[in-house]
Every structure is written in structure tokens, then in C-alpha cells.
Amino acid sequence: xxxxxxxxxxxxxxxxxxxxxxxxxxxxxxxxxxxxxxxxxxxxxxxxxxxxxxxxxxxxxxxxxxxxxxxxxxxxxxxxxxxxxxxxxxxxxxxxxxxxxxxxxxxxxxxxxxxxxxxxxxxxxxxxxxxxxxxxxxxxx
Amino acid sequence: xxxxxxxxxxxxxxxxxxxxxxxxxxxxxxxxxxxxxxxxxxxxxxxxxxxxxxxxxxxxxxxxxxxxxxxxxxxxxxxxxxxxxxxxxxxxxxxxxxxxxxxxxxxxxxxxxxxxxxxxxxxxxxxxxxxxxxxxxxxxxxxxxxxxxxxxxxxxxxxxxxxxxxxxxxxxxxxxxxxxxxxxxxxxxxxxxxxxx
Numbered sequence: 001x002x003x004x005x006x007x008x009x010x011x012x013x014x015x016x017x018x019x020x021x022x023x024x025x026x027x028x029x030x031x032x033x034x035x036x037x038x039x040x041x042x043x044x045x046x047x048x049x050x051x052x053x054x055x056x057x058x059x060x061x062x063x064x065x066x067x068x069x070x071x072x073x074x075x076x077x078x079x080x081x082x083x084x085x086x087x088x089x090x091x092x093x094x095x096x097x098x099x100x101x102x103x104x105x106x107x108x109x110x111x112x113x114x115x116x117x118x119x120x121x122x123x124x125x126x127x128x129x130x131x132x133x134x135x136x137x138x139x140x141x
Numbered sequence: 142x143x144x145x146x147x148x149x150x151x152x153x154x155x156x157x158x159x160x161x162x163x164x165x166x167x168x169x170x171x172x173x174x175x176x177x178x179x180x181x182x183x184x185x186x187x188x189x190x191x192x193x194x195x196x197x198x199x200x201x202x203x204x205x206x207x208x209x210x211x212x213x214x215x216x217x218x219x220x221x222x223x224x225x226x227x228x229x230x231x232x233x234x235x236x237x238x239x240x241x242x243x244x245x246x247x248x249x250x251x252x253x254x255x256x257x258x259x260x261x262x263x264x265x266x267x268x269x270x271x272x273x274x275x276x277x278x279x280x281x282x283x284x285x286x287x288x289x290x291x292x293x294x295x296x297x298x299x300x301x302x303x304x305x306x307x308x309x310x311x312x313x314x315x316x317x318x319x320x321x322x323x324x325x326x327x328x329x330x331x332x333x334x335x336x337x338x
Contacts, residue, residue: 010239
């Protein structure tokens with residue numbers, strides 16, 4: 001949008017592009033990443049059962065009972081909610097890089113690459129910090 | 142007593158702008174009175190588009206003053222800047238239509254955000270604006286489905302949506318064939334005559 005002057009057009013129309021474009025995208029990332037994580041968790045469990053059943057048939061109920069025997073609240077909720085922070089990072093970095101894109105389609109490519117690299121880096125760093133925080137708040141018994 | 146220049150539509154004083162080593166505008170002075178039409182001519186790269194972006198506050202000047210309706214456009218509160226922008230229509234060189242919105246939604250965009258018109262009145266206004274630029278039949282098309290000349294027409298309709306007091310047109314006929322260029326030029330003159338009535 002930046003290289004085709006659409007963001008300038010928005011500003012010229014007296015509309016704040018940060019509110020209209022960036023805030024909505026950041027909120028969407030914050031809300032959707034935990035949901036995406038839960039979808040991935042569900043798929044992982046289901047495919048785990050399928051893989052297990054292919055080698056050694058087991059009922060889904062038994063698989064779930066055995067699998068969730070020692071699972072506690074702190075195993076599920078904090079790690080799922082921490083992905084909201086990852087969503088925030090992805091949304092903010094993506095929007096920031098998008099808003100400062102320059103130099104036509106080549107510039108778009110550069111912005112996409114730097115957005116992916118930077119958000120991956122920040123997600124890894126945030127993960128390290130959040131895991132430590134979760135371990136402090138929900139110590140392993 | 143109010144200064145008579147306070148509401149002067151455009152007043153530029155000693156404006157300087159450069160990008161790195163390249164000086165684009167050096168000590169430009171300019172005054173435009175209400176009802177006046179001013180065309181800025183020059184080779185490419187001489188700063189015509191930059192001047193228009195400085196006027197609307199999309200680019201900050203290196204030094205000098207840009208005033209629209211008496212309001213300084215550089216380094217001011219965004220709210221004040223937006224109040225001025227609502228009084229100005231801007232047609233970008235490449236039309237800058239929002240590619241995720243239809244032709245009609247592009248024109249409706251400023252109306253939705255800056256007017257209290259009911260949705261039916263907004264639709265009527267959009268139809269009227271698109272009719273004025275000869276694009277009423279293409280209202281539901283996406284920008285990717287229309288030609289360069291049609292995009293310019295839609296951009297013009299969008300620029301006129303809030304009944305602006307100033308219309309800034311950045312090379313409205315650039316890149317168009319001679320017939321379409323002529324049509325766009327006539328369209329602009331027609332709109333000017335209509336506004337004067």
C-alpha cells in the first residue's frame with residue numbers, strides 16, 4: 001500500500017493510517033495467534049493418536065486419558081496465552097516494516113524479508129523471557 | 142482583528158526541500174487566492190509532486206513555511222492538520238485507489254469517515270460523484286479491473302467527495318493517451334465551472 005501511495009492517500013483524506021491499518025492488524029494478530037495455537041495443539045494431539053494407532057492400535061479415549069493424566073492448568077494456559085505476545089510482535093513488526101517501505105516492488109520484497117527476520121528474532125527472544133516468567137509464576141512441582 | 146492572510150488558501154514562503162544531496166525546492170514563494178487556478182509546469186524530477194505533498198503535509202519541509210487556510214502545515218498537531226486536509230481534495234499521480242475496495246467504496250471512504258450522512262445518502266452522493274466523472278456504470282468494479290484513465294476519474298471523484306475548497310491534482314493526465322488526457326482535462330474544467338455556479 002505504501003509504494004502505491006495508498007497510505008499517503010489515506011493521510012490526505014484526513015484518516016490516520018496507523019489507526020485504520022496498523023491497530024486493526026495488530027489486534028487481529030494478538031487475538032488470532034492463541035486460537036491458531038489451540039488449533040495446532042488440537043491437530044497435534046489428533047495426529048499423534050493417528051500415528052500411534054497406525055503402529056499400535058489404541059482407542060482415542062485411552063490415548064487422551066493417558067496423555068492428559070499429568071497435564072495441569074499451567075501446562076496449557078500460560079504457553080497458549082504467551083502466543084498473544086508473539087502475535088503482538090508479529091503485528092507491530094509487520095506493520096512498522098510495511099509503513100516504511102520504499103522503492104517499488106523491490107522495496108516490498110525487502111520489507112517482507114526484514115519483517116519475517118525481525119519478528120522471528122523477537123519471537124525467539126520473547127519466548128526465552130516468557131518461558132522464564134512462566135516458570136517463576138507457575139513453578140514445576 | 143483577523144489578519145486578511147489568515148484564510149488565504151495557499152501561502153508558501155521561502156520553502157526548501159531536498160532528499161540527501163539533491164536539492165528539489167530552493168526558496169520557493171507562492172500564493173494562491175480563492176478561485177484561482179494555478180498550473181505548475183516543469184521537467185520530471187523538478188519537485189512538482191513534492192510541492193503538492195508539502196502543501197498537504199505529507200512531506201515535511203527542510204525549512205520555510207507552508208500555510209493552508211492560514212494553518213501552518215509542518216510540525217503541527219495531526220488533528221489540526223486533518224481539519225485542513227478535509228478542506229482539500231488530492232488526486233495522486235497514480236490515482237492511489239485502495240486496491241482492496243471497489244470503485245464505489247473508494248469514493249465512499251472519506252464520506253464514511255468525515256460526514257454524518259446516512260448510508261443511503263452516502264450511496265446517492267457516491268453515485269452522483271461517479272456520474273460526474275463518467276464512471277457510474279463501473280461502481281462495483283475493483284481498481285485492478287479498470288484502466289489508467291478510469292482510475293484517474295475515480296481518484297478525481299474521491300478527491301471531490303468532501304466538496305473540497307482546494308483541489309490539488311498531481312499530473313492528472315500523465316501516462317494517458319491523448320484522447321483520455323483531453324477527456325480528463327475537459328472533466329476538470331467542467332467540474333470547475335459547476336463549482337463556480
